Amino acid sequence: MAGGTSVFHKDTIYVIGDSKTASNNPIMQQFNSYFIGLVIDRNSHRILEAECSSTISLTSKFVQSIFNGRSMMEVEEIISDIESRYFGASQKALIVAFKNAHIKYNQIING
Template sequence: MEYKKSTIFVTGVARPSKDDPVASQYDLFFLSLIVDKTNDMIISAACNTARPMTEDFICSLIVNRNIETDLESITSEIRARFFGLLQKALIVALKDAHNRYSIAKKL
């Protein structure tokens, strides 16, 4: 897939809980985002999960949202709709990706 020159790739990381199946495969949970810096829209997302269904659901909560203006509403929706063991790690990774995006956008 080819992305516009206005897009950037950022990754947020967090430690999953020891109970999460992700922890048995990976030391860290990664949330990767492709964001269009002209409008701050998340156009694609991927993460390392134990099941493809989990990744699909996470992406449905994040893609086509504005990383700057929608961060709190995305976080609230994760708390209201995502009850996987990764919930806390997902929120931490999302906020980490947001911070990295804010730094990268200034460059």
């Protein structure tokens, strides 16, 4: 559950991916960057929770529906889902932020 109501077990890790989006995007004006936060089970690679910087809570809920329950190893499939389902102004930024989070995740699990 979002909003800090969940308790995450010891095999979960938290990864942030970030990117930039268009300067006229309200997200850039509010946060100066675009972020996606992912809670991942390092044993199964499953994304347990996802949240992104957004100005509308529905955006974050929709992004959660794309990521929650998916494997961090399904990179191309998740990107394809973003491209075919998410038509917000931050689509490219979301993809870049996810790729950034994936790189960090791989460094963590292979480090």
